Amino acid sequence: MSKExxxxxxxxxxxxxxxxxLEPPEDFxxxxxxxxxxxxxxxxxxxxxxxxxxITCIKSGIDGKERKYINLTSYNYLGLSTHPEVLQAARxxxxxxxxxxxxxxxxxxxxxIHQEFAKxxxxxxxxxxxxLFSSGLAGNLGTVQGLLRRGDYFVIDEKAHKSLFDGGTLSxxxxxxxxxxxxxxxxxxxxxxxxxxxxxxxxxxxxxDGDLVKLPQIVEVCEQYNAPIIIDEAHSTxxxxxxxxxxxxxxxxxxxxxxxxxxxSKSFGGVGGFVCxxxxxxxxxxxxxxxxxxxxxxxxxIIAGLMKSLDVATRDSSLRDKLWExxxxxxxxxxxxxxxxxxxxxxxxxxxIGSSGELLVELASEIxxxxxxLQPVDYPAVPAHSRRFRISVSAQHSREDIDEALNIIEDxxxxxxxxT
Numbered sequence: 001m002s003k004e005x006x007x008x009x010x011x012x013x014x015x016x017x018x019x020x021x022l023e024p025p026e027d028f029x030x031x032x033x034x035x036x037x038x039x040x041x042x043x044x045x046x047x048x049x050x051x052x053x054x055i056t057c058i059k060s061g062i063d064g065k066e067r068k069y070i071n072l073t074s075y076n077y078l079g080l081s082t083h084p085e086v087l088q089a090a091r092x093x094x095x096x097x098x099x100x101x102x103x104x105x106x107x108x109x110x111x112x113i114h115q116e117f118a119k120x121x122x123x124x125x126x127x128x129x130x131x132l133f134s135s136g137l138a139g140n141l142g143t144v145q146g147l148l149r150r151g152d153y154f155v156i157d158e159k160a161h162k163s164l165f166d167g168g169t170l171s172x173x174x175x176x177x178x179x180x181x182x183x184x185x186x187x188x189x190x191x192x193x194x195x196x197x198x199x200x201x202x203x204x205x206x207x208x209d210g211d212l213v214k215l216p217q218i219v220e221v222c223e224q225y226n227a228p229i230i231i232d233e234a235h236s237t238x239x240x241x242x243x244x245x246x247x248x249x250x251x252x253x254x255x256x257x258x259x260x261x262x263x264x265s266k267s268f269g270g271v272g273g274f275v276c277x278x279x280x281x282x283x284x285x286x287x288x289x290x291x292x293x294x295x296x297x298x299x300x301x302i303i304a305g306l307m308k309s310l311d312v313a314t315r316d317s318s319l320r321d322k323l324w325e326x327x328x329x330x331x332x333x334x335x336x337x338x339x340x341x342x343x344x345x346x347x348x349x350x351x352x353i354g355s356s357g358e359l360l361v362e363l364a365s366e367i368x369x370x371x372x373x374l375q376p377v378d379y380p381a382v383p384a385h386s387r388r389f390r391i392s393v394s395a396q397h398s399r400e401d402i403d404e405a406l407n408i409i410e411d412x413x414x415x416x417x418x419x420t
Contacts (some may be wrong), residue, residue, distance in 0.1 A: 005030075006357055007357075055071065060369075071373045078239070078320070085311075093113065117307045125245055131289075135271065136273035139262075141291060143261065145288075151174075156175065157177070157202050202231055207348060209350060215248065231259070239346075246262070327346070
């Protein structure tokens with residue numbers, strides 16, 4: 001095999017002319033079996049053997065050994081996945097409801113606890129109604145697929161989550177992308193939709209760069225075209241805004257948002273998704289959003305834990321305060337190390353390495369062997385010229401955790417970048 005294989009990525013093998021649908025492309029198999037490529041692939045799906053806390057245990061895909069890691073990859077931003085009150089609520093629900101819902105929401109899968117939690121979320125987000133989904137991806141995808149029709153337009157930020165794009169594709173609507181966080185580009189796209197229905201899709205915190213949506217400017221453009229907004233607050237719910245309602249609250253523009261999406265797999269510490277809007281459209285959408293109508297309802301055990309997560313996170317600001325204290329400290333130290341952290345404004349902090357996928361994999365392997373779980377993000381998930389690591393800061397991280405992580409980052413990443 002040749003180092004030439006390192007020039008390729010998963011983007012190069014999406015299309016296949018193999019006549020056997022159950023066989024991948026031959027050139028993909030050759031590429032994946034290259035020793036240098038397979039080393040990079042072994043960094044993915046490494047099994048955690050403990051909770052996704054600030055310190056966790058992982059069976060390494062590099063050398064097969066189980067070791068403790070400082071965890072900078074999980075989305076457990078507020079540490080609620082292992083909060084004692086959250087776990088107790090889940091235990092009690094397990095005894096009362098059993099393991100799963102065992103039914104679709106419209107038939108036998110809706111429990112009293114689902115309705116109670118949906119009402120609490122709607123009140124929290126200051127919307128009329130809320131619908132729960134079994135996954136965050138299903139929530140974004142199902143909402144867009146359930147609302148848009150052929151002939152409609154879905155105008156979406158180019159860096160928005162793939163679940164939004166997939167929802168637009170399934171809906172049959174015409175998808176137009178605008179340049180990231182660029183109101184002028186959005187204006188040009190919306191001008192092409194005149195005479196048709198259009199929905200605009202943005203994220204509160206963009207998950208690969210950590211920057212915030214320029215919501216005031218986006219709202220101003222959308223109002224000129226009477227285009228409603230769906231905002232994906234996956235990485236901002238419970239963290240941004242005075243009350244933790246998200247980036248829309250942060251900007252004081254909640255009343256300008258038609259549809260607010262959130263996920264339970266990040267700051268809530270569980271799994272699932274939710275969408276809040278006016279009651280009329282929520283009731284209508286339920287019948288046409290396939291991931292809601294045709295999926296089993298979320299487990300009541302998980303819902304009980306999530307409901308307690310909402311309570312714990314909103315009773316005061318202590319968890320948010322700790323998260324932002326850790327985030328500020330981490331950013332300051334990374335900048336002192338002269339690392340490129342882009343334009344992040346959140347607890348999502350990229351360390352941008354550059355165009356070398358080989359260097360990215362080598363650095364990832366070395367820092368993980370040193371006990372730092374910080375995963376590489378390669379093309380096509382990000383542009384080929386800005387391959388990176390992506391730090392997820394947690395309120396659970398102690399100052400000692402962060403300092404040790406910084407030491408490893410300096411010893412491995414900073415030194416290698418200076419010598420390249």
